[in-house]
Amino acid sequence: MKAKIHVTLKNGVLDPQGKAVGHALRALGFDQFGEVRQGKYIEIDINDMTENAARHYAEAMCDKLLANTVIEDFDVEIEP
């Protein structure tokens, strides 16, 4: 099965990458939008586990490596 993981900056944490994307979009003539926030999206193929075990496994990966939980939130979806 596949774990689909989103890692995003917590609300209130400054997002310079999102700001840069916003500026670049305005420079291209897009102006009908407000805030831009950029995060990471990670897909991991997980072997031979129940859906619940795979979710815990992916959450452990986020805690240990994929997300900096001081400034980032993560969200794990499991696709069977």
Add this chain to the structure above:
Amino acid sequence: MKAKIHVTLKNGVLDPQGKAVGHALRALGFDQFGEVRQGKYIEIDINDMTENAARHYAEAMCDKLLANTVIEDFDVEIEP
């Protein structure tokens, strides 16, 4: 409303960032997984548009700036 955009490498395109994440996970003792692919996740607040117009607007942003459509696919979801 909010556009939620996923930008991922096309199948078959080498993903060194995903490979590096996979190596780091194995070094931490995780071994029950196969391939890791990493992409970008972008949230954009879009002003005063119908859902359909917002989707086209976000797709235009992807075509012009957010995705390199030679090697990347994008997917736009609109959250009202």
